[in-house]
Amino acid sequence: MKVRVRLAPSPTGRLHIGTARTAAFNWLFARRHSGSFLLRIEDTDKERSRSEYTENILDSLRWLGLTWDGEPIVQTNRQAEHHHAINNLLARGLAYRCYCSEEELEAMRIEQKHSGQAPRYDNRHRGLTPKQEQKFRDEGCDSVIRFRIDDDADICWNDMVRGLVQWRGSDLGGDMVIARRTSSNSIGEPLYNLVAVVDDAAMAVSHVIRGEDHIANTAKQILLYRALELPLPNFAHTPLILNAEGRKLSKRDGVTSITDFRQMGYTAEALINYMILLGWSVPQGMNERFSLEQAAAVFDLNRVSRAGARFDWDKLNWLNAQFLHEMPASELLKSLIPLWRDRGWSCPANDWGEDLCTLLRPSLALLQDGVEQAKPFFVMPELGEEAQQQLKVEGCVNALRDLSRRLESSDWDGRKIVKAQQMIEEVATAIGIKKGILMKSLRAALFGKLQGPDLFTAWSLLARIGQDRQRLIRCI
Numbered sequence: 001m002k003v004r005v006r007l008a009p010s011p012t013g014r015l016h017i018g019t020a021r022t023a024a025f026n027w028l029f030a031r032r033h034s035g036s037f038l039l040r041i042e043d044t045d046k047e048r049s050r051s052e053y054t055e056n057i058l059d060s061l062r063w064l065g066l067t068w069d070g071e072p073i074v075q076t077n078r079q080a081e082h083h084h085a086i087n088n089l090l091a092r093g094l095a096y097r098c099y100c101s102e103e104e105l106e107a108m109r110i111e112q113k114h115s116g117q118a119p120r121y122d123n124r125h126r127g128l129t130p131k132q133e134q135k136f137r138d139e140g141c142d143s144v145i146r147f148r149i150d151d152d153a154d155i156c157w158n159d160m161v162r163g164l165v166q167w168r169g170s171d172l173g174g175d176m177v178i179a180r181r182t183s184s185n186s187i188g189e190p191l192y193n194l195v196a197v198v199d200d201a202a203m204a205v206s207h208v209i210r211g212e213d214h215i216a217n218t219a220k221q222i223l224l225y226r227a228l229e230l231p232l233p234n235f236a237h238t239p240l241i242l243n244a245e246g247r248k249l250s251k252r253d254g255v256t257s258i259t260d261f262r263q264m265g266y267t268a269e270a271l272i273n274y275m276i277l278l279g280w281s282v283p284q285g286m287n288e289r290f291s292l293e294q295a296a297a298v299f300d301l302n303r304v305s306r307a308g309a310r311f312d313w314d315k316l317n318w319l320n321a322q323f324l325h326e327m328p329a330s331e332l333l334k335s336l337i338p339l340w341r342d343r344g345w346s347c348p349a350n351d352w353g354e355d356l357c358t359l360l361r362p363s364l365a366l367l368q369d370g371v372e373q374a375k376p377f378f379v380m381p382e383l384g385e386e387a388q389q390q391l392k393v394e395g396c397v398n399a400l401r402d403l404s405r406r407l408e409s410s411d412w413d414g415r416k417i418v419k420a421q422q423m424i425e426e427v428a429t430a431i432g433i434k435k436g437i438l439m440k441s442l443r444a445a446l447f448g449k450l451q452g453p454d455l456f457t458a459w460s461l462l463a464r465i466g467q468d469r470q471r472l473i474r475c476i
């Protein structure tokens with residue numbers, strides 16, 4: 001069987017981490033089986049769908065490396081097919097118009113609640129005669145279209161993650177609305193379960209891989225496949241992503257969209273790696289740090305867990321740091337330049353920028369750290385309290401003055417670090433100050449603080465852009 005999977009995001013918000021993880025599993029499954037990964041934009045909810053969300057979804061998928069095959073299908077362009085399916089069901093008596101008003105349905109729900117029953121539509125308009133229907137129409141009543149769900153229908157499928165799943169028609173809340181309310185005799189906006197089935201079949205989707213919050217929908221959709229006489233795809237329901245308290249990760253947890261993670265400074269490589277680990281366990285012997293390609297070579301739905309996957313920030317941060325530490329300096333520079341530019345800092349030359357990245361790289365956990373840590377190379381730093389104290393140590397100012405003079409008369413351009421080391425030796429001897437104290441004071445003067453990366457490398461970077469001497473001068 002040719003594997004064809006799809007992601008079907010609704011453009012009602014930015015790409016959510018749960019949807020992105022579903023995308024990753026679909027993408028990996030397609031790659032593993034040399035199949036296709038398709039994209040369908042489910043924009044049938046016109047009120048909540050926005051084109052900027054579609055853009056965000058496409059952009060975030062591209063950023064993560066989850067590229068799709070062919071052009072995305074836009075669901076609202078397929079309305080004729082959806083109407084055709086609804087008319088087919090209506091004509092065969094498998095769907096019908098229900099004229100119950102919202103108030104009537106609400107009263108039904110309240111009554112069910114009072115008597116301790118689960119809320120469901122009681123199918124009261126299932127058997128309306130043409131005469132009764134006409135009466136409702138004459139009274140100007142709105143109608144929805146409902147699909148018949150027989151209480152004794154047996155629904156079961158062999159879920160590729162969860163094994164055998166069984167449902168009874170009676171568990172599905174009564175006859176299901178497949179087209180929204182309309183005041184005319186036309187067909188209102190077709191709804192998710194109907195359009196998903198029609199489109200998945202039209203796209204020849206072989207495996208529907210989606211979050212477990214869709215399990216009840218799958219039961220309903222299987223009934224629609226049967227009614228429309230369409231071939232059933234395979235189904236796989238992946239576990240939800242949970243927060244630290246074990247509840248579904250939601251907007252209340254703060255960051256949930258891929259854009260949020262991107263803005264916080266996570267790399268695409270670390271984020272995609274981490275998302276795949278949320279629910280999938282690596283085969284024995286495989287490192288938990290992997291690329292999309294490496295995961296695709298071994299991906300298997302059997303290794304997807306049924307239990308919810310708890311989001312673990314420490315693990316994500318650890319992975320992100322690992323990816324940053326191994327990133328080539330040229331690539332790190334490419335990622336940092338736009339962030340530096342946002343602060344108004346421009347990088348004097350690529351080799352300078354790459355050397356700065358090499359210097360900062362081992363201490364980065366988030367990409368954003370590369371902004372804070374690069375700041376003293378772009379902006380004259382304030383002298384912090386500790387730095388001021390250091391500069392008061394006896395002999396320090398003299399030594400820095402001597403160093404400044406040597407710098408003025410030397411032709412050192414910051415390139416040869418041995419030259420800088422020599423200068424420090426010479427000044428320490430000439431002034432009679434310990435080398436360690438001199439270096440500490442030099443760091444204080446150049447960077448305004450006492451901690452930081454390798455001093456000689458950092459100093460030489462400042463020297464290359466002619467910024468070291470003026471920083472000394474302000475302290476002497």
Ligand code: GLU
Pocket residue numbers: 007008009010019042196209210214
């Ligand atoms: N639009 C649905 C969602 O975003 C798609 C579910 C499905 O994959 O069928 O949850």
